Amino acid sequence: xxxxxxxxxxxxxxxxxxxxxxxxxxxxxxxxxxxxxxxxxxxxxxxxxxxxxxxxxxxxxxxxxxxxxxxxxxxxxxxxxxxxxxxxxxxxxxxxxxxxxxxxxxxxxxxxxxxxxxxxxxxxxxxxxxxxxxxxxxxxxxxxxxxx
Amino acid sequence: xxxxxxxxxxxxxxxxxxxxxxxxxxxxxxxxxxxxxxxxxxxxxxxxxxxxxxxxxxxxxxxxxxxxxxxxxxxxxxxxxxxxxxxxxxxxxxxxxxxxxxxxxxxxxxxxxxxxxxxxxxxxxxxxxxxxxxxxxxxxxxxxxxxxxxxxxxxxxxxxxxxxxxxxxxxxxxxxxxxxxxxxxxxxxxxxxxxxxxxxxxxxxxxxxxxxxxxxxxxxxxxxxxxxxxxxxxxxxxxxxxxxxxxxxxxxxxxxxxxxxxxxxxxxxxxxxxxxxxxxxxxxxxxxxxxxxxxxxxxxxxxxxxxxxxxxxxxxxxxxxxxxxxxxxxxxxxxxxxxxxxxxxxxxxxxxxxxxxxxxxxxxxxxxxxxxxxxxxxxxxxxxxxxxxxxxxxxxxxxxxxxxxxxxxxxxxxxxxxxxxxxx
Numbered sequence: 001x002x003x004x005x006x007x008x009x010x011x012x013x014x015x016x017x018x019x020x021x022x023x024x025x026x027x028x029x030x031x032x033x034x035x036x037x038x039x040x041x042x043x044x045x046x047x048x049x050x051x052x053x054x055x056x057x058x059x060x061x062x063x064x065x066x067x068x069x070x071x072x073x074x075x076x077x078x079x080x081x082x083x084x085x086x087x088x089x090x091x092x093x094x095x096x097x098x099x100x101x102x103x104x105x106x107x108x109x110x111x112x113x114x115x116x117x118x119x120x121x122x123x124x125x126x127x128x129x130x131x132x133x134x135x136x137x138x139x140x141x142x143x144x145x146x147x148x
Numbered sequence: 149x150x151x152x153x154x155x156x157x158x159x160x161x162x163x164x165x166x167x168x169x170x171x172x173x174x175x176x177x178x179x180x181x182x183x184x185x186x187x188x189x190x191x192x193x194x195x196x197x198x199x200x201x202x203x204x205x206x207x208x209x210x211x212x213x214x215x216x217x218x219x220x221x222x223x224x225x226x227x228x229x230x231x232x233x234x235x236x237x238x239x240x241x242x243x244x245x246x247x248x249x250x251x252x253x254x255x256x257x258x259x260x261x262x263x264x265x266x267x268x269x270x271x272x273x274x275x276x277x278x279x280x281x282x283x284x285x286x287x288x289x290x291x292x293x294x295x296x297x298x299x300x301x302x303x304x305x306x307x308x309x310x311x312x313x314x315x316x317x318x319x320x321x322x323x324x325x326x327x328x329x330x331x332x333x334x335x336x337x338x339x340x341x342x343x344x345x346x347x348x349x350x351x352x353x354x355x356x357x358x359x360x361x362x363x364x365x366x367x368x369x370x371x372x373x374x375x376x377x378x379x380x381x382x383x384x385x386x387x388x389x390x391x392x393x394x395x396x397x398x399x400x401x402x403x404x405x406x407x408x409x410x411x412x413x414x415x416x417x418x419x420x421x422x423x424x425x426x427x428x429x430x431x432x433x434x435x436x437x438x439x440x441x442x443x444x445x446x447x448x449x450x451x452x453x454x455x456x457x458x459x460x461x462x463x464x465x466x467x468x469x470x471x472x473x474x475x476x477x478x479x480x481x482x483x484x485x486x487x488x489x490x491x492x493x494x495x496x497x498x499x500x501x502x503x504x505x506x507x508x509x510x511x512x513x514x515x516x517x518x519x520x521x522x523x524x525x526x527x528x529x530x531x532x533x534x535x536x537x538x539x540x541x542x543x544x545x546x547x548x549x550x551x552x553x554x555x556x557x558x559x560x561x562x563x564x565x566x567x568x569x570x571x572x
Contacts, residue, residue: 020460026530037532041494044454044482048532065532067494069456073530 012070013104019074024081027063034131036123038116038142045072047116049080049124057088064120071110078102079117088125088136094118119143154467154512158352158444159301159329159503164395165354171398172356175391183388184379193390200397204361207400208327208346209337216362216370216380217393221328223373224347224362225252227384228324231371232293232345233260236322240290244321246270246278246307247488248300252347253326254484257295270296275437276305276489284315294323298330298346302485302501303436304445306334313342322368328352328360332403333411333442338363350392354505355399359392410506414443417504417513421446424517429524435486435499444504449491452534453498453527461523462500467516470501494533 012020029050039046045068052061062084064076078099083091096114100106106114123142129135155163179192201212218224233243245257247269257267268286270278278296287294294316299306309325316323324345327336331348338346346363350356364370370383377385418441425432431451450458455471462469481487482496502516528534 020457021464023530028535041492041497042481044493044497046532048535065530065535067452067531067533068454070460072454073457 011107012074013106015078015102015104016071016074016106019077019103020070023064023073023077025061025063025077025084026065028065029061029063034124034126034128036120036125036127036142038119038123039067043112044068045113045116047072047076047120049076049120051124051128053088053128059083059086059088059091062124068113068116069110071106071113072116074103075099075106075113075117076120079121083121088128091121092125092136092139094121152466154508154516156502156504156508156512156516157468157470158505159304159442159501160470161351161357162354162505163507164351164356165399165402167402168355168395168398172391172395175394179390183390184377193388196394196397197388197390200393200400203397203401203404204348205363207332207336207404208343208363209339210346210363211366213381214338214363214366216364216384217388217396218360218362218373218384219358219389220360221250221326221347221349221352222252224349224360225250225326225328226256227362227370227373228345228347228364229253229256229260229293229295231373232322232324233263233265235369235371236292237265240288240292241265242268242288242291243293243295244268244270244283244286244291245295246272246297248272248276248278248302248305248485249295249297250301250326250328253295253297272305272488274489275440276300276303276435276485277437277440278307278312280308280311280315283312284319287315287319287321291319291321294321296323296325298325298327298336299334299442299445300436300485301329302483303447303489304329304441304503305436306330306440306442309343310341316344317342329442329445332400332407333444335407338365344368350396350399353399353403356392356395359389359396361396406506411443413506414504414508417508417510418444418446420510421502421504421513421517424513425520428517429521432524433495435489435491442503445501446503447499447501449486449495450498450500450524451495452531452537453524455497455499457527458498458500458523461526462519465519465523467519470503471499 029052032050033053034051037048048065050063051059054060062080064080066073066076082094096118099114099117119142125136125139126142181190181193183190183194183197201215205212205215243257243265245253261267270282272278296307296312298309313323322344323342325343326347328347328349330336332353344365349360372383374385379385379388422434425448433449435447459469459471482493486496486499
């Protein structure tokens with residue numbers, strides 16, 4: 001292990017590094033129930049979430065793709081873990097704070113990544129709701145551009 | 149866990165040369181006297197500083213009394229720009245610099261703008277070169293200083309400073325050059341290049357950290373940086389950093405002796421690295437010119453991926469590189485240099501700087517290229533930008549109902565044209 005590596009690991013928690021190195025649920029879903037893409041090329045993070053929701057409204061599968069830094073990848077990965085197996089209503093309650101806590105925190109400058117992850121989930125849920133012609137209570141139309 | 153470390157961040161700092169260290173060591177416990185003291189024991193330290201000053205001067209065709217030792221390149225840049233501004237503020241308040249300078253120059257200029265100075269920030273071409281013609285047009289009757297770097301620290305572009313200096317002198321304007329990356333790596337001559345002030349740093353040329361020089365032409369009255377002592381001809385008070393200064397001098401002497409051979413070796417390795425990356429990694433771009441670049445400097449953008457992720461994964465394979473990426477510095481904007489050469493944000497975010505030393509080997513470059521291929525591929529598999537690129541769609545944000553023809557897209561993915569010349 002190099003010295004630089006140690007410094008980098010200090011910047012990110014072990015959990016962030018684990019999710020960056022071994023991202024959970026990375027990929028695409030064919031014929032998804034909903035897809036959402038959020039981000040901002042200017043600050044260098046773009047996240048896309050795919051949902052596979054069953055008839056009972058339970059998230060059967062979820063995948064992500066992310067262009068961004070280590071924290072962006074880790075927050076996407078963690079967000080997919082937190083919503084998998086949940087109902088869409090429960091998934092809506094997964095906040096950026098929950099994502100951050102599950103990752104044992106983020107450096108202050110990376111907090112916006114967790115906001116982006118929350119927003120990506122919301123965007124995918126919004127797409128799902130539109131396709132189904134339903135309204136998920138409490139879900140607002142996603143903001144395309146997040147700069148925290 | 150990893151193989152031996154591959155250090156490719158020599159523009160950030162270099163490893164102190166063994167000969168440099170050996171010459172520094174006696175300054176700590178043997179000739180440790182304060183060179184300003186009167187007794188004979190101080191003579192050794194004083195003599196050592198004198199030799200270092202001669203060596204530092206001789207590398208750029210200057211006189212020893214034109215060299216001021218500082219704590220490094222940033223200090224020298226700050227000092228040069230501020231001293232000229234303050235010294236000539238009565239004559240004029242206009243400064244010309246470029247958009248791709250190091251922040252040590254740019255932020256000093258911004259500070260001076262708050263003090264009522266006007267600064268023109270020159271554009272560069274797409275290779276990062278400042279145009280001497282544009283510079284000449286920017287000169288006004290109240291222009292007091294032109295500051296253009298000798299070579300860029302990020303993308304390695306060598307600037308036409310001899311022409312810039314010539315124009316400055318024809319028009320009676322002082323010329324400062326930030327030579328932190330160039331000093332000891334490419335030939336510089338203060339007379340031939342019409343340089344009035346020049347900044348350099350020890351640790352970029354196998355010398356120690358915490359020591360640099362400001363060259364200032366002898367007929368100029370340089371305003372003092374630090375008050376409180378007669379050191380450095382009353383311009384920079386404070387006990388001399390004798391080990392650092394001695395190390396700087398030795399590094400400068402070695403750099404002069406080895407420049408040609410070392411430069412040729414680095415250049416050959418650098419070109420090998422650039423050729424392989426551009427040929428073997430699709431959608432890779434070389435930033436800066438192919439020819440007029442620092443011997444050890446290579447700088448790439450890889451489309452569809454982000455620099456910090458790339459750096460962390462490289463680090464895990466024992467490879468030390470750097471990036472102008474936003475996330476690395478903690479700011480949200482990508483490198484000002486990459487934006488100045490006209491790269492869009494999302495491409496500028498995917499940057500990687502690899503800077504070689506004479507110690508690097510061809511085997512290390514081979515391992516680096518193989519590792520890069522793997523990592524870039526892995527990050528692209530994860531990238532929604534790449535996914536959209538291969539499916540031939542423009543990226544839209546927000547909700548997304550575009551992927552109805554997944555099969556068709558997968559088909560296209562196989563047919564993606566890979567450009568071998570590295571352009572996109």
